[in-house]
Amino acid sequence: MPKAVVLLSGGLDSTTALAVARSRGFDCYALSVDYGQRHRVELDRAAAAAKALGAVEQRVVKIDLRQIGGSALTADIDVPKDRSADDMGHGVPVTYVPARNTILLGLALGYAETVGAFDLFIGANVLDYSGYPDCRPEFLSAFGALANLATRAGTEGTGTFRVHSPLLKMTKAEIIREGTKLGVDYGATLSCYDPDAAGRACGRCDSCLLRKKGFAEAGVPDPTAYQ
Amino acid sequence: MPKAVVLLSGGLDSTTALAVARSRGFDCYALSVDYGQRHRVELDRAAAAAKALGAVEQRVVKIDLRQIGGSALTADIDVPKDRSADDMGHGVPVTYVPARNTILLGLALGYAETVGAFDLFIGANVLDYSGYPDCRPEFLSAFGALANLATRAGTEGTGTFRVHSPLLKMTKAEIIREGTKLGVDYGATLSCYDPDAAGRACGRCDSCLLRKKGFAEAGVPDPTAYQ
Numbered sequence: 285m286p287k288a289v290v291l292l293s294g295g296l297d298s299t300t301a302l303a304v305a306r307s308r309g310f311d312c313y314a315l316s317v318d319y320g321q322r323h324r325v326e327l328d329r330a331a332a333a334a335k336a337l338g339a340v341e342q343r344v345v346k347i348d349l350r351q352i353g354g355s356a357l358t359a360d361i362d363v364p365k366d367r368s369a370d371d372m373g374h375g376v377p378v379t380y381v382p383a384r385n386t387i388l389l390g391l392a393l394g395y396a397e398t399v400g401a402f403d404l405f406i407g408a409n410v411l412d413y414s415g416y417p418d419c420r421p422e423f424l425s426a427f428g429a430l431a432n433l434a435t436r437a438g439t440e441g442t443g444t445f446r447v448h449s450p451l452l453k454m455t456k457a458e459i460i461r462e463g464t465k466l467g468v469d470y471g472a473t474l475s476c477y478d479p480d481a482a483g484r485a486c487g488r489c490d491s492c493l494l495r496k497k498g499f500a501e502a503g504v505p506d507p508t509a510y511q
Numbered sequence: 512m513p514k515a516v517v518l519l520s521g522g523l524d525s526t527t528a529l530a531v532a533r534s535r536g537f538d539c540y541a542l543s544v545d546y547g548q549r550h551r552v553e554l555d556r557a558a559a560a561a562k563a564l565g566a567v568e569q570r571v572v573k574i575d576l577r578q579i580g581g582s583a584l585t586a587d588i589d590v591p592k593d594r595s596a597d598d599m600g601h602g603v604p605v606t607y608v609p610a611r612n613t614i615l616l617g618l619a620l621g622y623a624e625t626v627g628a629f630d631l632f633i634g635a636n637v638l639d640y641s642g643y644p645d646c647r648p649e650f651l652s653a654f655g656a657l658a659n660l661a662t663r664a665g666t667e668g669t670g671t672f673r674v675h676s677p678l679l680k681m682t683k684a685e686i687i688r689e690g691t692k693l694g695v696d697y698g699a700t701l702s703c704y705d706p707d708a709a710g711r712a713c714g715r716c717d718s719c720l721l722r723k724k725g726f727a728e729a730g731v732p733d734p735t736a737y738q
Contacts, residue, residue, distance in 0.1 A: 347574035352621045383621035386661045390617045394579045394610035423660040430657050433650040434613045 285311045287401035288448075289392045292316050292342065294329030295475045296495055297407030297451055300463035302337050304450045305405045307466050312405075314342040315395050317388055319381070320350040325483040329474045336469060345391055352382060363478045365488040369497075385418035389427050389447065397435050402443040404431070409451045409459070424449050456498025464504055471507030484511045512538045514628035515675075516619045519543050519569065521556030522702045523722055524634030524678055527690035529564050531677045532632045534693050539632075541569040542622050544615055546608070547577040552710040556701045563696060572618055579609060590705045592715040596724075612645035616654050616674065624662050629670040631658070636678045636686070651676050683725025691731055698734030711738045 288310035290302045305312050314334040316327055327344060334342035385408065392404045408419040417423065424447045431445035432438035438445055451459050463470065475495045476485035485492050487510040499506035515537035517529045532539050541561040543554055554571060561569035612635065619631045635646040644650065651674045658672035659665035665672055678686050690697065702722045703712035712719050714737040726733035 343578050345575060345578045348572060349621065351570050351572045352618065352625055380663055381621070382624035382663070383617050383658075383661055386620055386657065387614065387617040390610050390614040391579065393613055394576065394608070397609035398579055417663055417666040418661045420660070423657070426653075426657045426660050430613065430650070430653045431610075433647070433653050434610055434645045436607055436609070436644055439644040 285309055286403065287311045287313060287340075287396075287399060288403040288405055289313045289315055289396040289399070289401050290339070290405040291388055291392050291407070292330045292334060292339075293407075294326040294331075294333055294473060295407070295491075296456075296463070296470060296473045296498075297409055297459060297475075298330075299333045299337070299407075299468055299470075299473045300459050300466075301405045301407035301449075301451060302333060302339065303463055303466040303468050305403075305448070306337055310403060312337075312339045313395065313399050313401060314339040315392050316342060316344045317391060318344055318346045319384075319387075320348050325479055325481075326474050328483070329472060332472050336472065337467075343395065347387070347391075349381060349384075349387075363489050365486070367490055367493070380416055383418070385416075385423070386427070389431075393431050393435065393445065396445070397437045400437075402437070402445050403448060404445065405448045405450070407451050408449045409454065409456075411453055411455050419452075421449070421452060424452070455501070456494050457501035460498050460502040460504050464502075469507075471509070480511050484509045486511055512536055513630065514538045514540060514567075514623075514626055515630040515632055516540045516542055516623040516626070516628050517566070517632040518615055518619050518634070519557045519561060519566075520634075521553040521558075521560055521700060522634070522718075523683075523690070523697060523700045523725075524636055524686060524702075525557075526560045526564070526634075526695055526697075526700045527686050527693075528632045528634035528676075528678060529560060529566065530690055530693040530695050532630075532675070533564055537630060539564075539566045540622065540626050540628060541566040542619050543569060543571045544618060545571055545573045546611075546614075547575050552706055552708075553701050555710070556699060559699050563699065564694075570622065574614070574618075576608065576611075576614075590716050592705075592713070594717055594720070607643055610645070612643075612650070613654070616658075620658050620662065620672070623672070624664045627664075629664070629672050630675060631672065632675045632677070634678050635676045636681065636683075638680055638682050646679075648676070648679060651679070682728070683721050684728035687725050687729040687731050691729075696734075698736070707738050711736045713738055
């Protein structure tokens with residue numbers, strides 16, 4: 285079976301991306317990045333998801349992006365709450381982490397080269413939440429092209445790197461339906477930007493609001509533990 | 512003055528790149544990355560170089576690439592010694608760190624976005640040592656293009672990211688002559704892949720051999736402290 289590296293935060297999207305990669309016949313190597321985000325409890329969820337969905341292994345790379353800052357997720361900026369769908373639709377949100385997906389995909393690329401994988405999976409999604417520049421299809425395909433120039437594996441012609449973003453144009457409801465079909469236990473995933481110490485979701489940040497709406501639209505009972 | 516982020520390892524090349532960026536009129540923000548390399552003593556040299564060459568500030572980001580491994584610099588693989596120039600000229604060396612420059616430039620990009628810089632300097636060099644895929648001009652210009660797709664700053668049109676690699680096509684001797692003219696104190700830089708605890712160079716790894724040869728060819732006395 286071909287190998288794939290899957291970026292796995294432990295949230296709804298990345299956990300579904302892992303399930304999709306498995307369903308497409310890849311042996312999956314899950315990479316979780318501890319980048320000093322506020323929601324570190326996600327990492328426990330990532331480990332559980334990797335196990336539940338049959339990843340070959342999971343590695344956790346620590347990187348302290350608080351040294352760089354510039355985001356509500358890595359610096360001392362408040363996570364916005366109770367925003368309307370209309371508010372979320374405008375501009376780049378403060379939860380944007382500068383160059384985050386470039387850094388995460390760079391790490392996934394290094395890991396892929398080490399284990400001999402050429403396929404990178406990321407749970408990026410543009411439909412519900414289009415504010416992040418590094419979730420757009422043009423960024424993701426540019427990264428794929430870069431990967432083939434950046435690496436020994438890419439330049440020695442033993443394979444071609446490809447970035448897969450199977451959720452890119454799905455609504456949250458479609459993602460939830462797809463993951464449910466593939467056996468994802470969404471009660472074990474955490475999407476909240478501001479969970480409490482017990483890992484319960486706030487229910488009010490953009491991520492929670494979109495997730496709630498997704499379960500409602502999918503007609504799937506929301507198993508999330510809220511504060 | 513425009514701002515630039517300079518990747519600064521504390522070695523000969525990156526320290527010269529900082530001096531060049533300063534000479535071109537940039538306010539320089541130095542970024543050093545502690546990626547679990549064997550030569551951690553470089554980080555002290557980086558701090559000294561940032562100060563000596565008038566960087567506005569220096570930040571150190573820690574990232575544990577040993578979780579990914581795959582290189583003599585981050586895993587338990589011996590650093591090759593006493594290789595001929597001919598040996599060095601063939602293939603990708605074991606000191607290649609998978610996706611290293613993608614990860615380093617990704618971090619530089621995040622830092623640049625946070626401080627409002629659009630110019631990234633890297634001391635990459637292809638002439639003396641062409642084995643690293645992610646030092647080639649096609650990689651570096653692809654990264655520049657990616658940067659403009661990857662970021663809020665790039666997509667909002669407030670500026671255009673550019674990767675500068677002023678040493679790219681210079682020989683080690685030319686780099687040393689240029690840096691000497693710009694006041695670089697090479698006695699304070701460290702290029703060795705395998706220094707001792709006191710920060711003295713081994714004199715026998717590829718990096719030491721190329722550096723020695725560079726000083727000889729430049730006709731500049733070699734100030735390096737060898738073991």
